[in-house]
Amino acid sequence: xxxxxxxxxxxxxxxxxxxxxxxxxxxxxxxxxxxxxxxxxxxxxxxxxxxxxxxxxxxxxxxxxxxxxxxxxxxxxxxxxxxxxxxxxxxxxxxxxxxxxxxxxxxxxxxxxxxxxxxxxxxxxxxxxxxxxxxxxxxxxxxxxxxxxxxxxxxxxxxxxxxxxxxxxxxxxxxxxxxxxxxxxxxxxxxxxxxxxxxxxxxxxxxxxxxxxxxxxxxxxxxxxxxxxxxxxxxxxxxxxxxxxxxxxxxxxxxxxxxxxxxxxxxxxxxxxxxxxxx
Amino acid sequence: xxxxxxxxxxxxxxxxxxxxxxxxxxxxxxxxxxxxxxxxxxxxxxxxxxxxxxxxxxxxxxxxxxxxxxxxxxxxxxxxxxxxxxxxxxxxxxxxxxxxxxxxxxxxxxxxxxxxxxxxxxxxxxxxxxxxxxxxxxxxxxxxxxxxxxxxxxxxxxxxxxxxxxxxxxxxxxxxxxxxxxxxxxxxxxxxxxxxxxxxxxxxxxxxxxxxxxxxxxxxxxxxxxxxxxxxxxxxxxxxxxxxxxxxxxxxxxxxxxxxxxxxxxxxxxxxxxxxxxx
Numbered sequence: 140x141x142x143x144x145x146x147x148x149x150x151x152x153x154x155x156x157x158x159x160x161x162x163x164x165x166x167x168x169x170x171x172x173x174x175x176x177x178x179x180x181x182x183x184x185x186x187x188x189x190x191x192x193x194x195x196x197x198x199x200x201x202x203x204x205x206x207x208x209x210x211x212x213x214x215x216x217x218x219x220x221x222x223x224x225x226x227x228x229x230x231x232x233x234x235x236x237x238x239x240x241x242x243x244x245x246x247x248x249x250x251x252x253x254x255x256x257x258x259x260x261x262x263x264x265x266x267x268x269x270x271x272x273x274x275x276x277x278x279x280x281x282x283x284x285x286x287x288x289x290x291x292x293x294x295x296x297x298x299x300x301x302x303x304x305x306x307x308x309x310x311x312x313x314x315x316x317x318x319x320x321x322x323x324x325x326x327x328x329x330x331x332x333x334x335x336x337x338x339x340x341x342x343x344x345x346x347x348x349x350x351x352x353x354x355x356x357x358x359x360x361x362x363x364x365x366x367x368x369x370x371x372x373x374x375x376x377x378x379x380x381x382x383x384x385x386x387x388x389x390x391x392x393x394x395x396x397x398x399x400x401x402x403x404x405x406x407x408x409x410x411x412x413x414x415x416x417x418x
Numbered sequence: 419x420x421x422x423x424x425x426x427x428x429x430x431x432x433x434x435x436x437x438x439x440x441x442x443x444x445x446x447x448x449x450x451x452x453x454x455x456x457x458x459x460x461x462x463x464x465x466x467x468x469x470x471x472x473x474x475x476x477x478x479x480x481x482x483x484x485x486x487x488x489x490x491x492x493x494x495x496x497x498x499x500x501x502x503x504x505x506x507x508x509x510x511x512x513x514x515x516x517x518x519x520x521x522x523x524x525x526x527x528x529x530x531x532x533x534x535x536x537x538x539x540x541x542x543x544x545x546x547x548x549x550x551x552x553x554x555x556x557x558x559x560x561x562x563x564x565x566x567x568x569x570x571x572x573x574x575x576x577x578x579x580x581x582x583x584x585x586x587x588x589x590x591x592x593x594x595x596x597x598x599x600x601x602x603x604x605x606x607x608x609x610x611x612x613x614x615x616x617x618x619x620x621x622x623x624x625x626x627x628x629x630x631x632x633x634x635x636x637x638x639x640x641x642x643x644x645x646x647x648x649x650x651x652x653x654x655x656x657x658x659x660x661x662x663x664x665x666x667x668x669x670x671x672x673x674x675x676x677x678x679x680x681x682x683x684x685x686x687x688x689x690x691x692x693x694x695x696x697x
Contacts, residue, residue: 292598293572294622294642294674319571322601328674343573343664363573363664374690376676385622385642385676387690393672395573395607397655397664411653411666 140283140307143259145266150352152237152270154308156278158316158342158362159242163203169347169360173272174207176349177237182209185235189217189251190243190276200239215257223255232260235269242275246287249280249303258306265308272347275316283310284337289326298382300326302333311354311404312338318365319343331369332377332388338404339367346398354404358396368392368407420562420589422538424545429631431516431549433587435557437595437621437641438521442482448626448639452551453486455628456516461488464514468496468530469522469555479518494536502534511539514548521554525566528559528582537585544587551626554595562589563616568605577661579605581612590633590683591617597644598622610648611656611667617683618646625677633683637675647671647686 145151153176161169174182184204188197197214204212213231222228232238238261240248252258265271271281279285285305292299302313315327318341327339342348343362350356358364369375369391376387396402400411424430432455440448453461463483467476476493483491492510501507511517517540519527531537544550550560558564564584571578581592594606597620606618621627622641629635637643648654648670655666675681679690 291601293601293603293620294598294644319573319604322570322572324572324603325598341572346664361664365573373688376690380676385625385640386674387676387679387688388672388674389688389690391672391674393667393670395665395667395670397659397666400666409652409666409668411655411668 140304141310142308143262143266145263149268152265152268154265154281154350155270155272155347156281156314156316156342157272157274157347158278158318158344159275160317160344161274162345169345170203171207172349172359173237173270174204174209177209177270180208180210182236183211183234184209184237184239185213185215185231186239186241187215187217188241188243190241190245190248196241196243200241204239217251217257220251220255223252223257229256229260232264235264237270237272240273240277240280242277245276245279245285246303248276249285249305252306253304261306262308271308278314278316278342280305281308282312282314283307284313286313286315286326286330291322292325293322295325295328295332295386295388296383297329297377297380297386300329302330309350312340315341317344319362324365327367328388328391331367332375332386335369335372335375338407339369341365341367355401356404357401358398360398364396366394366396366402366409368394370407421587422541422545424542428547431544431547433544433560433629434549434551434626435560435593435595435621436551436553436626437557437597437623438554439596439623440553441624442478448624449482450486451628451638452516452549453483453488456488456549459487459489461515462490462513463488463516463518464492464494464510465518465520466494466496467520467522469520469524469527475520475522479520483518496530496536499530499534502531502536508535508539511543514543516549516551519552519556519559521556524555524558524564525582527555528564528584531585532583541585541587550587557593557595557621559584560587561591561593562586563592565592565594565605565609570601571604572601574604574608574611574665574667575662576608576656576659576665579608581609588629591619594618594620596623598641603644606646607667607670610646611654611665614648614651614654617686618648620644620646634680635683636680637677639677643675645673645675645681645688647673649686
């Protein structure tokens with residue numbers, strides 16, 4: 140699904156995929172930055188934990204954002220598709236300035252939320268300026284094409300990744316998370332090799348990208364972001380290789396970006412400036 | 419150490435790094451190709467197992483190459499640096515058409531062989547046409563700059579790789595092995611980020627590259643070879659990042675090459691042609 144165009148009178152809100160295992164207590168830069176972006180002491184941040192059956196997961200973020208000074212942090216208790224049609228659920232999004240989606244299983248997320256009034260509301264509100272952050276499964280579900288599973292390993296093979304329709308807040312990229320920690324370059328390369336119009340974004344744990352309405356993102360956190368730009372690929376043997384075969388991919392462009400680096404998803408250019416005191 | 423120039427009257431022999439866990443019984447294409455290259459039933463292939471204390475490792479390859487029809491497969495029993503000066507050891511290389519070096523620990527290899535008459539002999543004989551194959555540690559030791567250790571993970575960090583001087587049969591690349599299986603892209607990227615004149619070659623298990631005297635290699639085996647070409651790198655923050663920090667690397671060129679694909683280490687071009695029956 141292409142991203143909602145909303146009312147077209149406002150800029151799209153930030154889209155913030157987080158690579159999982161985000162720091163919550165000591166130096167939680169990513170979460171603090173998110174709360175600040177949502178308005179600090181004026182922030183209203185509904186938390187959705189539908190990716191997991193463990194209710195404590197959502198409650199923990201409610202507590203964290205409240206402690207960080209947010210004005211209101213409603214816990215949106217979605218467990219079924221029918222929940223996503225209830226007025227008392229939909230009303231919890233009123234006045235929201237940001238939404239946070241926890242980790243768990245992205246297929247649980249997509250099967251519960253997909254096509255429901257909650258999904259439609261999130262899509263429209265993000266187009267109209269609401270910021271959306273999701274970690275792990277909550278990050279995976281962000282794009283039109285969602286990585287729903289796959290095998291670990293650094294080289295791509297047919298069948299090493301499975302794609303499913305996601306929430307569709309963006310359609311220019313495919314996102315993978317726990318990237319370095321779970322050795323996922325191969326499945327990200329496989330995903331972009333299927334159709335090189337997508338940019339592959341691999342996000343390490345405790346790392347996030349803050350994507351603005353101009354399609355530029357900035358990296359934040361302690362890990363790195365791996366950008367796979369397939370636009371110059373000369374050859375992909377993905378169509379002819381058999382399941383489990385090694386695959387040829389010639390001329391993939393790769394960037395590794397750390398905290399503070401920026402990347403423009405349209406011009407496909409990275410901008411990195413080392414801070415002066417480090418030089 | 420730059421590669422030996424030998425007598426300059428003959429072409430350099432093939433250099434064949436293998437990514438470890440090479441198939442030995444069922445369909446051992448890489449080892450068979452090596453024996454054929456060395457002359458088939460005229461092949462004389464000394465086997466060096468100095469990388470390991472386990473004597474059976476060398477004996478197994480002696481048996482394999484003999485079964486594949488090689489004329490003579492002497493086991494060169496090197497355990498110490500003084501062994502590398504003995505005439506009875508050096509004489510085992512007489513009439514050799516290829517040398518095979520087993521896996522184990524590449525630092526054991528380099529500390530035992532480094533700078534000895536055996537190392538000098540291998541360097542000179544390879545320059546004069548002798549083929550050299552090594553698997554795992556035996557592959558790592560091939561270049562001038564050898565990866566002797568490091569941490570797993572797909573993104574580079576300072577301190578995630580340690581380099582030591584290798585045998586120096588080639589100085590255009592740095593080689594890593596068990597590549598996909600042990601998640602080693604990060605340490606290979608770290609190695610090339612230190613000094614982008616090197617091309618990084620990551621070889622999966624049961625996969626090899628056959629490098630000819632014109633510096634073109636062909637991939638053989640069931641896995642893939644990851645080529646990291648850093649020549650266009652716009653930015654490497656390796657000098658300013660601290661140990662454990664994420665590192666910025668902008669514009670790395672990446673190729674994933676499977677069986678039959680070729681790559682020229684001088685022009686830095688990959689050539690991939692899918693076999694017609696597959697198209």
